[in-house]
Amino acid sequence: xxxxxxxxxxxxxxxxxxxxxxxxxxxxxxxxxxxxxxxxxxxxxxxxxxxxxxxxxxxxxxxxxxxxxxxxxxxxxxxxxxxxxxxxxxxxxxxxxxxxxxxxxxxxxxxxxxxxxxxxxxxxxxxxxxxxxxxxxxxxxxxxxxxxxxxxxxxxxxxxxxxxxxxxxxxxxxxxxxxxxxxxxxxxxxxxxxxxxxxxxxxxxxxxxxxxxxxxxxxxxxxxxxxxxxxxxxxxxxxxxxxxxxxxxxxxxxxxxxxxxxxxxxxxxxxxxxxxxxxxxxxxxxxxxxxxxxxxxxxxxxxxxxxxxxxxxxxxxxxxxxxxxxxxxxxxxxxxxxxxxxxxxxxxxxxxxxxxxxxxxxxxxxxxxxxxxxxxxxxxxxxxxxxxxxxxxxxxxxxx
Ligand SMILES: *[C@@H]1O[C@H](CO)[C@@H](O)[C@H](O)[C@H]1NC(C)=O
Numbered sequence: 001x002x003x004x005x006x007x008x009x010x011x012x013x014x015x016x017x018x019x020x021x022x023x024x025x026x027x028x029x030x031x032x033x034x035x036x037x038x039x040x041x042x043x044x045x046x047x048x049x050x051x052x053x054x055x056x057x058x059x060x061x062x063x064x065x066x067x068x069x070x071x072x073x074x075x076x077x078x079x080x081x082x083x084x085x086x087x088x089x090x091x092x093x094x095x096x097x098x099x100x101x102x103x104x105x106x107x108x109x110x111x112x113x114x115x116x117x118x119x120x121x122x123x124x125x126x127x128x129x130x131x132x133x134x135x136x137x138x139x140x141x142x143x144x145x146x147x148x149x150x151x152x153x154x155x156x157x158x159x160x161x162x163x164x165x166x167x168x169x170x171x172x173x174x175x176x177x178x179x180x181x182x183x184x185x186x187x188x189x190x191x192x193x194x195x196x197x198x199x200x201x202x203x204x205x206x207x208x209x210x211x212x213x214x215x216x217x218x219x220x221x222x223x224x225x226x227x228x229x230x231x232x233x234x235x236x237x238x239x240x241x242x243x244x245x246x247x248x249x250x251x252x253x254x255x256x257x258x259x260x261x262x263x264x265x266x267x268x269x270x271x272x273x274x275x276x277x278x279x280x281x282x283x284x285x286x287x288x289x290x291x292x293x294x295x296x297x298x299x300x301x302x303x304x305x306x307x308x309x310x311x312x313x314x315x316x317x318x319x320x321x322x323x324x325x326x327x328x329x330x331x332x333x334x335x336x337x338x339x340x341x342x343x344x345x346x347x348x349x350x351x352x353x354x355x356x357x358x359x360x361x362x363x364x365x366x367x368x369x370x371x372x373x374x375x376x377x378x379x380x381x382x383x384x385x386x387x388x389x390x391x392x393x394x395x396x397x398x399x400x
Pocket of ligand 1: 123125127128129131
């Protein structure tokens with residue numbers, strides 16, 4: 001709300017700087033706009049429409065401001081009670097109301113008050129997601145395919161009867177966070193900053209086991225509030241292997257099947273992402289074995305890894321995640337393996353980092369930076385131990 005108020009104030013400040021039309025022309029413009037009231041606003045050419053709206057705002061008197069703020073923030077209405085307007089005011093006031101509707105509609109394109117059909121905070125751009133996964137994510141053909149299939153299936157299903165839960169596994173720097181961010185950016189207008197998206201990092205948000213009960217209450221509140229505000233939410237748990245059992249227990253009911261709701265009411269959707277390095281070593285070992293046996297990386301299928309990965313997660317004793325209800329009762333829909341990255345993938349990450357900072361690069365520079373990473377195992381030197389982590393910082397070091 002505060003951010004919205006600030007944005008609106010900025011907008012009004014901007015408009016105050018615009019020259020106002022002389023008073024004599026206002027009546028005319030008012031009549032003209034009343035005449036066009038029934039027209040479809042979308043039929044107006046964009047620029048003319050904007051001009052009209054700017055003019056409208058320019059003539060906002062204190063009273064119009066009151067009406068406007070009343071429309072946008074109904075809670076603040078009481079103190080806006082103004083005396084009945086003098087006789088001559090009724091026409092401009094009526095005109096003001098109409099313009100006000102149009103202004104509110106325009107204002108709401110940037111705000112959360114969108115109504116009528118869709119919620120403008122939710123973009124669900126599957127084309128964008130597909131293209132991001134294909135172009136910006138390197139060396140993860142399995143994760144790319146699985147994530148797209150799972151999310152598309154979930155969003156295209158008319159009745160979301162359960163939350164979608166994906167668990168990402170792999171070494172650090174392999175792209176788990178990157179994919180989580182891609183999902184947020186393509187499914188929500190404001191990405192990770194969206195009202196509908198919440199990200200929790202275990203060591204940051206829930207650092208002390210002794211406060212687990214307090215964290216549980218906070219998490220419960222935050223999830224409830226987010227789900228109240230949005231009919232499609234996304235919750236990301238980074239370092240899921242470090243989540244306290246008390247918190248894991250709280251999540252169980254959120255992932256479960258819901259009792260069917262009232263007919264005709266669209267049930268809310270929720271996407272849960274769990275990011276962890278659990279099973280990372282098993283994935284790496286299996287991939288190394290397959291590569292040494294002559295398979296090409298792209299020939300590796302989910303069947304090669306699925307069973308091994310699940311078994312490893314279930315038996316891992318240093319984390320509560322594997323023994324939680326989420327895993328035991330099959331509440332996780334997909335376990336998504338992130339493969340260890342090779343030299344050529346790191347090189348692509350370096351190139352992307354240069355491009356994203358609008359910097360020129362040479363092939364030698366790409367090689368030089370990619371060679372700065374440590375490659376394991378000692379004998380084969382095949383996989384980057386840090387994946388593509390902190391590549392952009394390395395670029396800064398490399399710059400003159
Ligand atoms: C979806 O994303 C693509 C690629 O980022 C973009 O070109 C397109 O305009 C987006 N579509 C919508 C409806 O936002």
